[in-house]
Amino acid sequence: xxxxxxxxxxxxxxxxxxxxxxxxxxxxxxxxxxxxxxxxxxxxxxxxxxxxxxxxxxxxxxxxxxxxxxxxxxxxxxxxxxxxxxxxxxxxxxxxxxxxxxxxxxxxxxxxxxxxxxxxxxxxxxxxxxxxxxxxxxxxxxxxxxxxxxxxxxxxxxxxxxxxxxxxxxxxxxxxxxxxxxxxxxxxxxxxxxxxxxxxxxxxxxxxxxxxxxxxxxxxxxxxxxxxxxxxxxxxxxxxxxxxxxxxxxxxxxxxxxxxxxxxxxxxxxxxxxxxxxxxxxxxxxxxxxxxxxxxxxxxxxxxxxxxxxxxxxxxxxxxxxxxxxxxxxxxxxxxxxxxxxxxxxxxxxxxxxxxxxxxxxxxxxxxxxxxxxxxxxxxxxxxxxxxxxxxxxxxxxxxxxxxxxxxxxxxxxxxxxxxxxxxxxxxxxxxxxxxxxxxx
Amino acid sequence: xxxxxxxxxxxxxxxxxxxxxxxxxxxxxxxxxxxxxxxxxxxxxxxxxxxxxxxxxxxxxxxxxxxxxxxxxxxxxxxxxxxxxxxxxxxxxxxxxxxxxxxxxxxxxxxxxxxxxxxxxxxxxxxxxxxxxxxxxxxxxxxxxxxxxxxxxxxxxxxxxxxxxxxxxxxxxxxxxxxxxxxxxxxxxxxxxxxxxxxxxxxxxxxxxxxxxxxxxxxxxxxxxxxxxxxxxxxxxxxxxxxxxxxxxxxxxxxxxxxxxxxxxxxxxxxxxxxxxxxxxxxxxxxxxxx
Numbered sequence: 001x002x003x004x005x006x007x008x009x010x011x012x013x014x015x016x017x018x019x020x021x022x023x024x025x026x027x028x029x030x031x032x033x034x035x036x037x038x039x040x041x042x043x044x045x046x047x048x049x050x051x052x053x054x055x056x057x058x059x060x061x062x063x064x065x066x067x068x069x070x071x072x073x074x075x076x077x078x079x080x081x082x083x084x085x086x087x088x089x090x091x092x093x094x095x096x097x098x099x100x101x102x103x104x105x106x107x108x109x110x111x112x113x114x115x116x117x118x119x120x121x122x123x124x125x126x127x128x129x130x131x132x133x134x135x136x137x138x139x140x141x142x143x144x145x146x147x148x149x150x151x152x153x154x155x156x157x158x159x160x161x162x163x164x165x166x167x168x169x170x171x172x173x174x175x176x177x178x179x180x181x182x183x184x185x186x187x188x189x190x191x192x193x194x195x196x197x198x199x200x201x202x203x204x205x206x207x208x209x210x211x212x213x214x215x216x217x218x219x220x221x222x223x224x225x226x227x228x229x230x231x232x233x234x235x236x237x238x239x240x241x242x243x244x245x246x247x248x249x250x251x252x253x254x255x256x257x258x259x260x261x262x263x264x265x266x267x268x269x270x271x272x273x274x275x276x277x278x279x280x281x282x283x284x285x286x287x288x289x290x291x292x293x294x295x296x297x298x299x300x301x302x303x304x305x306x307x308x309x310x311x312x313x314x315x316x317x318x319x320x321x322x323x324x325x326x327x328x329x330x331x332x333x334x335x336x337x338x339x340x341x342x343x344x345x346x347x348x349x350x351x352x353x354x355x356x357x358x359x360x361x362x363x364x365x366x367x368x369x370x371x372x373x374x375x376x377x378x379x380x381x382x383x384x385x386x387x388x389x390x391x392x393x394x395x396x397x398x399x400x401x402x403x404x405x406x407x408x409x410x411x412x413x414x415x416x417x418x419x420x421x422x423x424x425x426x427x428x429x430x431x432x433x434x435x436x437x438x439x440x441x
Numbered sequence: 442x443x444x445x446x447x448x449x450x451x452x453x454x455x456x457x458x459x460x461x462x463x464x465x466x467x468x469x470x471x472x473x474x475x476x477x478x479x480x481x482x483x484x485x486x487x488x489x490x491x492x493x494x495x496x497x498x499x500x501x502x503x504x505x506x507x508x509x510x511x512x513x514x515x516x517x518x519x520x521x522x523x524x525x526x527x528x529x530x531x532x533x534x535x536x537x538x539x540x541x542x543x544x545x546x547x548x549x550x551x552x553x554x555x556x557x558x559x560x561x562x563x564x565x566x567x568x569x570x571x572x573x574x575x576x577x578x579x580x581x582x583x584x585x586x587x588x589x590x591x592x593x594x595x596x597x598x599x600x601x602x603x604x605x606x607x608x609x610x611x612x613x614x615x616x617x618x619x620x621x622x623x624x625x626x627x628x629x630x631x632x633x634x635x636x637x638x639x640x641x642x643x644x645x646x647x648x649x650x651x652x653x654x655x656x657x658x659x660x661x662x663x664x665x666x667x668x669x670x671x672x673x674x675x676x677x678x679x680x681x682x683x684x685x686x687x688x689x690x691x692x693x694x695x696x697x698x699x700x701x702x703x704x705x706x707x708x709x710x711x712x713x714x715x716x717x718x719x720x721x722x723x724x725x726x727x728x729x730x731x732x
Contacts, residue, residue, distance in 0.1 A: 083651075083655075088574060088575045088576060090575075090576050091582060091651070335575075337574075337576060338559075338560070359563060360564070390567075420564055423564050423565035424565050424567075426570065427569050427570040430573065
């Protein structure tokens with residue numbers, strides 16, 4: 001079984017929600033759409049208070065190079081343009097919409113019928129991806145169209161579709177592959193046209209046997225798409241690790257995958273690209289797993305962006321003694337500091353942790369056991385990066401390669417002293433990055 | 442036999458020492474670095490804590506700069522204060538800048554009681570990291586996080602976290618106003634303000650720039666930017682910007698009218714005698730006369 005070479009861990013999979021098919025979450029009464037749901041510069045608001053909007057209408061324009069458009073997922077009236085909290089509790093600019101009915105823009109094809117034939121040209125597809133505000137739905141929310149602006153001296157050999165879904169608990173991509181197989185394939189075809197790559201490889205962890213089977217079956221119709229099962233090991237779904245596993249190329253330090261002739265996209269991103277290219281539907285929905293050990297019936301929701309999280313939490317059989325809610329997976333996700341927030345583009349999971357498992361253990365001094373070094377998929381020395389970050393020795397952080405850290409959290413997962421390694425490394429990485437940028441100026 | 446060995450060893454070592462000494466003597470002559478001897482003298486007069494409060498990496502760097510510029514204008518040791526500046530000025534025959542003694546002041550009063558926790562945090566206990574991942578346990582995105590980055594930054598042991606309020610408290614005896622804590626605070630809550638007579642100070646203990654109603658939701662003692670203090674101030678010392686009042690300590694005459702006026706008790710006074718029975722107006726006059 002193919003896999004990446006260095007490090008990695010295997011946490012308990014806990015994919016409780018994999019048997020539950022995707023449910024469409026009912027429309028809310030008042031939606032709040034944040035304008036910085038993606039990496040980069042927040043979108044610039046395009047509507048005013050009192051404006052009537054339809055589903056799919058542009059409400060925020062991504063004007064900067066790394067930015068993405070934001071569209072209205074609901075029809076109704078703009079109640080206000082205000083500050084709303086994101087999951088961290090910080091206030092961000094947002095558009096509040098009073099929902100009235102469900103009226104879509106005429107340009108969007110609402111039908112369920114699968115449109116297989118791609119009529120648009122390469123540039124038209126990239127423009128459509130940009131217009132529709134597609135971002136990477138694997139978690140980082142990097143604007144997808146930026147990935148396809150390939151420098152003229154580079155050629156794309158492989159399009160890699162990331163369906164590893166290596167985070168425990170999350171099953172959103174898994175369900176999308178099972179239920180929207182054809183659509184995903186057409187989306188991949190569109191991405192192949194956009195990238196100019198001759199072949200697409202889909203990396204799926206082999207704990208999703210049914211998905212591998214279904215995808216391989218459908219992929220037979222498409223000679224340029226190949227399904228590649230990969231070993232179940234965290235962080236298999238990290239971009240650089242998956243590239244190494246599938247084609248054995250190593251992305252150089254500080255460079256993007258395009259450096260080795262690869263573009264990598266998530267499978268749900270491919271589905272969104274299908275909707276954008278074939279149906280002209282912007283990114284207004286996300287697939288979200290709501291799960292937890294104590295939750296009797298986990299869910300996979302297809303939910304419109306801007307829906308209050310509270311409504312989702314109320315709709316489920318909310319377990320008592322929930323101590324922590326995590327947006328994303330347990331390894332890389334962020335604990336929610338404020339529940340009165342709203343669904344945004346990259347939110348792929350809500351994980352409810354019981355009170356007993358939500359507290360961290362007491363931190364002990366470093367044993368120098370070297371476990372963190374053994375599991376680091378990037379070959380770094382997390383214990384020393386943590387110490388340097390804590391001591392604010394950012395030059396040393398840089399020389400020990402802190403900028404190569406992919407923040408997967410494998411080091412912290414296995415630490416016998418329960419040291420908050422990743423917490424310090426993240427701070428150190430941010431500060432070191434700032435230091436390097438200031439030096440270049 | 443054995444004495445012979447000792448003798449040989451002594452002679453050999455002595456010869457090596459002699460040759461080395463001669464070489465070293467000539468090398469030190471040839472590569473002599475001529476340094477102004479006054480730098481050492483000035484550095485000796487500085488406290489030697491290397492706190493960085495002057496803006497230089499250490500005390501010696503400040504000494505070098507003072508000697509290089511031949512002037513004390515804009516250069517001074519906040520930790521040592523005026524006495525050190527004068528001593529250096531006397532030695533170099535320059536004129537010292539007289540600066541008001543300053544002290545670190547915390548512009549937040551979001552204690553556990555005033556700003557109750559709405560979430561809990563048990564990750565790395567550093568404000569720097571906590572500020573990047575969430576707004577704080579009280580949900581106030583401007584307030585003190587209480588994970589003691591300022592305490593770790595202080596080289597004079599002058600700032601501590603109070604266990605009941607979970608806010609840092611400045612030890613006025615020890616604080617030298619070097620500004621290290623102000624730099625360490627990711628929320629920029631610590632300001633260097635004039636010490637004033639008898640340590641009497643009036644300041645707004647809040648940095649929340651949100652609208653009043655929003656700010657009060659998370660903290661009962663937040664500044665709501667109502668502007669009452671600015672109106673009542675006779676000396677034009679208070680400005681309201683972004684729903685937040687700021688008292689300019691260079692203009693403030695410590696009349697304390699604003700303190701009584703503030704509806705949320707966001708304005709703090711310290712080291713004033715307990716409120717006298719005298720009416721407020723009269724007290725103001727006496728204060729002004731005193732000043």
